């Protein structure tokens with residue numbers, strides 16, 4: 001949560017900081033602020049645009065730090081916006097994370113006569129650094145951090161040395177952007193792409209000092225560590241809207257390219273191998289002999305994991321558990337035989353998923369990742385993994401990353417199934433069909449976008465909805481409901497179709513429509529019975545079914561038809577109209593679908 005951006009160079013810093021914040025706004029957007037040493041702090045509640053209008057265009061300072069906030073401690077007001085200052089007003093800090101022991105630290109500072117201007121935990125850290133500052137900012141930051149419990153990505157600068165920024169990381173990402181005659185810091189490499197593709201990822205416990213002509217990284221012991229930049233492999237176009245009205249729509253339309261990128265070079269069709277996942281090669285023998293797999297994730301990534309469980313168990317016969325990151329990290333886990341834990345995560349920074357991986361490591365388990373952001377913490381901390389190669393996802397609601405997660409789970413299923421000796425003929429058939437999927441999805445998007453938009457307009461007037469599905473489509477119903485909730489604020493429940501009669505059907509009436517995921521498959525007849533139960537309670541039914549499935553068409557009020565695919569691939573196809581539906585309901589209601597209220601893209605706090 002929260003985005004941090006900083007600049008040290010020879011150009012006026014303020015416009016660069018504002019552009020950086022705009023690129024990070026998806027991480028938090030309830031308030032923002034910046035500090036340039038020659039002119040002090042400017043803060044504002046609300047979106048970055050509110051801050052931008054407050055900036056004096058004649059500011060010439062060439063160093064600065066900036067922050068866009070997703071509130072944890074203290075309501076999102078101007079006084080709680082970052083940067084926060086020390087008592088003398090000379091040291092400024094921006095912070096992403098949570099200082100867990102801020103109350104006790106604050107009491108100690110209050111006892112010294114230090115007063116506070118905000119309700120935040122972050123200001124406590126700013127004040128603490130100020131009290132420890134004796135002419136060496138790095139030293140003061142390190143001493144203060146030694147007293148802190150919690151998570152942080154911080155950037156600190158001071159009027160005493162206005163050409164320097166000190167950064168540190170523990171649990172919240174900090175990336176250095178290495179330019180020519182200028183250096184940058186950011187919470188996300190995507191915001192650095194307009195300036196440089198050379199980046200240095202800080203590890204937990206590391207600090208760095210950034211100046212215009214260089215940077216120095218220090219380990220937690222204080223020892224200087226030589227870290228050379230890595231190259232980002234995205235282009236600037238990938239983090240722009242490219243003519244689409246919203247990032248969310250652009251990212252839904254990226255599906256073809258995303259599937260292409262996720263499967264590129266990974267399907268072999270040779271005599272010995274079907275799938276090659278380079279990132280898993282070093283642990284292939286361990287994967288072959290697994291008794292059990294635990295998938296961990298949060299939000300959409302968790303639902304992708306649930307679909308992964310269905311397909312891994314159905315086609316590879318591997319027992320799979322799926323756990324929410326926020327639960328796995330605190331519960332006792334009982335393992336049976338050889339177990340691996342695989343994190344599914346777009347950002348690779350989600351705090352609960354990361355903590356789960358660390359907990360699995362402590363138990364001596366093999367840890368794997370299906371991760372989109374290259375170089376992210378989870379990508380680096382897992383033993384092996386699969387990159388999604390979906391490119392940067394900017395909209396807060398995950399769309400293209402979810403599609404790519406499903407594709408990656410199909411690849412893992414094919415790999416495991418082949419290794420476990422499952423009959424090859426069917427696996428080959430699936431692999432072949434997977435290669436045609438990008439085109440199928442592209443054609444659907446091109447031809448059916450308007451139809452879905454019209455349907456969404458019709459359903460946008462309801463306050464409640466229920467998504468139902470069975471088997472592979474039961475967890476997808478939950479993802480459809482999550483997407484609709486996030487971008488339209490419509491109350492959306494999700495149930496496996498067979499569960500309706502155990503309680504939720506009591507909710508239904510003519511004002512409570514049901515979105516039924518009912519492709520033609522081995523549970524379709526059961527879904528039709530569920531749809532009939534729903535209709536008997538007068539609830540309108542919008543069914544998503546495969547082309548030519550008249551049995552579903554005849555029982556539903558409205559239908560969206562999709563191409564029929566192999567059952568393992570069908571959920572990927574069904575995802576597309578669900579994402580479009582949520583998008584168009586949100587826009588029909590006039591909402592900012594890219595930045596829904598109360599949310600942030602990357603949840604790096606608990």
Ligand code: M6R
Nearest residue numbers: 299300301345346347350397398
């Ligand atoms: O970056 P991650 O995939 O780990 O993020 C997990 C969730 O926070 C994320 O999927 C969230 O639920 C999205 N807002 C869903 O659209």
